[in-house]
Amino acid sequence: MLAILKKEFLHIKRDRLTLAMVFALPLVQLLIFGFAIQTEVKHIPTVVFDQSLSYESRDLLDSFRASGYFDITCRAKGYSDLTKMIDSSEAKAGIIFPPDFAQNLRKGQTAQVQVIVDATDSMVATSAVAVASSIGLLKSQKIIIQKTNLKNMPYDIRVRPWYNPDGITAFFMVPAILGIIVTMTMVLMTSMGIVREREKGTLEQLIVTPVRSYELMLGKIIPYIALGYIQITVALLVGALVFKVPVRGSLLELYILTLFFITASLGLGIFISTMAKTQMQAIQMSFFVILPSILLSGFMFPREAMPLIIQYIGDLIPLTFYLTIIRGIVLKGIGIEYLYPQVIALLIFSVVLVTLSTLRFKKKIV
Numbered sequence: 001m002l003a004i005l006k007k008e009f010l011h012i013k014r015d016r017l018t019l020a021m022v023f024a025l026p027l028v029q030l031l032i033f034g035f036a037i038q039t040e041v042k043h044i045p046t047v048v049f050d051q052s053l054s055y056e057s058r059d060l061l062d063s064f065r066a067s068g069y070f071d072i073t074c075r076a077k078g079y080s081d082l083t084k085m086i087d088s089s090e091a092k093a094g095i096i097f098p099p100d101f102a103q104n105l106r107k108g109q110t111a112q113v114q115v116i117v118d119a120t121d122s123m124v125a126t127s128a129v130a131v132a133s134s135i136g137l138l139k140s141q142k143i144i145i146q147k148t149n150l151k152n153m154p155y156d157i158r159v160r161p162w163y164n165p166d167g168i169t170a171f172f173m174v175p176a177i178l179g180i181i182v183t184m185t186m187v188l189m190t191s192m193g194i195v196r197e198r199e200k201g202t203l204e205q206l207i208v209t210p211v212r213s214y215e216l217m218l219g220k221i222i223p224y225i226a227l228g229y230i231q232i233t234v235a236l237l238v239g240a241l242v243f244k245v246p247v248r249g250s251l252l253e254l255y256i257l258t259l260f261f262i263t264a265s266l267g268l269g270i271f272i273s274t275m276a277k278t279q280m281q282a283i284q285m286s287f288f289v290i291l292p293s294i295l296l297s298g299f300m301f302p303r304e305a306m307p308l309i310i311q312y313i314g315d316l317i318p319l320t321f322y323l324t325i326i327r328g329i330v331l332k333g334i335g336i337e338y339l340y341p342q343v344i345a346l347l348i349f350s351v352v353l354v355t356l357s358t359l360r361f362k363k364k365i366v
Contacts, residue, residue, distance in 0.1 A: 041127040041305045042068050047091035049076040054102035060113065060155070063139055064095065069131040082116070086162065088338040089324050092118045092304065093128050105154060112156045119161035120331045122172045123302045129159045163331045170243040175326045176299045178235040179319050182228050182258075183265050183293050189227075190269030191282040193220050199279065221266045221354070228262040229255070248333030257325050257336065260346035264318040267353025274360040293319045321345045 046064070050057050064070040073091060076082035085091045094116040105111040115132045119125040136157030143154040164171045232255070239245040247254075268289060276282035294300060296314040303311050303320075314320050321342040328334045336343060 041124050041302050043071045044069055044093050044124060044128055044304055045073045045091045046070040046093040046095060047074045047076050047082050047085045048072055048095045048097075049079060049082045050095075050097045051099040052097040052101035056102040056105050056111070057097040060097075060135075060139060061095070063135050064132070067131055067135060069127060070095075084338070086116060086118050087328070087332055087334050089118070089328065092121070092124050093132075108152065110152045110156045111154060112158060115157055115159045117159060117161045119164040119167060120172060120327045121298070121302050122164070122167055122169060124304060125161050125164070125167065129161065132157050132159050170239075171245055171331060172327075174235075174239040174243050174245045175330045176323055178232060178239070179261070179297075179322050179326060180294060180299060181231055181235060182262060183319050184290055185231060186224055186228060186262060186265035187269040187272070187289055188283065188286045190220060190224055190266050191272040191276065191286045192279045193270060194273040195276050195279050195282045198277075220270055221263065224266050225259070225262050228265075229258070232258055245330065247330050249329035250335060253335055254326065254329045257329075257339065257343055257346075258322075260343060260350055261318055261322040261325070264346050264349035264353060267350055267357055268318070270357040271353050271360070274357055289317075293317050296320070298323050315345075318346055318349045321349075 048061065050061070061072065065072055070093060074085060076085065076094070079096070082091075082094045082096065086094055096114040096116070098112060098114075101111045101113065113136070115128070117125045117128040117132075136155040140154045161167070236247065236251075240247060269286070272285045272289070273282055276285055292313070296303075296306070296310065297317050297319040298314070299319070303314055306314070324342050325339050325346075328339055
């Protein structure tokens with residue numbers, strides 16, 4: 001018994017990769033996720049279309065900015081410009097001041113302000129709606145106290161949630177779950193590909209064949225691409241038939257753009273398989289990718305609530321970009337003209353990961 005225990009401890013001690021996963025990886029994950037997971041959404045990127053260009057509109061904007069929930073990141077030149085920024089997820093909220101905003105306020109009439117919120121992210125939408133309404137109410141109360149003869153509420157903040165106005169959770173979660181399923185399947189299954197060949201001894205058969213490294217990588221990837229598309233098709237059917245999730249955009253575009261995500265996920269899985277020596281190591285390293293994908297990509301917690309450095313870490317995860325693509329096509333009905341930054345990012349992921357995997361793979365038994 002003691003001899004067996006000693007042997008196992010010595011084996012673990014010699015295996016530096018296992019030691020790193022046992023001690024270092026949990027510590028890194030604990031620190032990252034401890035800072036990243038926040039349910040209170042602040043610093044919502046906001047675009048402003050100010051047709052009033054008055055002191056009164058700037059004063060109300062200062063109140064939005066001072067709340068800490070709205071970050072005025074850009075100014076729109078027109079309504080279509082504002083719509084484009086929200087469609088492309090460049091902004092999560094939009095504030096529109098009508099031309100007669102200041103005149104109505106000075107005459108003692110109700111001044112209307114429209115606040116548009118991207119409701120594809122339910123947490124962001126809930127925070128934005130509640131805070132915008134509160135700002136209008138507090139500003140109105142302040143003016144009423146100063147001017148007791150007012151008969152109307154000074155501010156009328158009209159909040160309009162777009163894309164998911166009823167706040168149905170399934171509309172927000174089902175497309176994201178599809179991305180998680182593909183990530184888990186592609187990374188886990190492919191990460192054990194070459195490792196399985198090595199453990200079973202069948203890698204020798206591949207070594208003596210005239211197959212080149214890149215051909216072997218393609219041979220490992222292509223069958224899983226077909227599997228990924230089958231999963232996506234089934235998930236979309238279940239989402240539409242069971243959860244009534246609308247598909248407002250082009251399915252053809254969704255399938256084409258999904259190829260970049262599947263390839264990036266497969267490249268990541270194969271890259272892990274070239275580093276791991278055993279299937280257990282491959283599984284452990286895969287979870288080090290899957291868990292950040294769930295927590296840092298915007299699947300469960302809004303990225304706007306995360307510290308800036310954590311958002312940069314999230315940008316190293318392919319799922320972060322795919323969630324914008326699938327939610328944009330399914331819920332917003334937009335196309336590649338709005339999503340090309342995410343497509344370019346996934347293309348870079350695919351090329352880099354597949355290339356690194358090919359270079360790391362050596363046609364010899366290690």
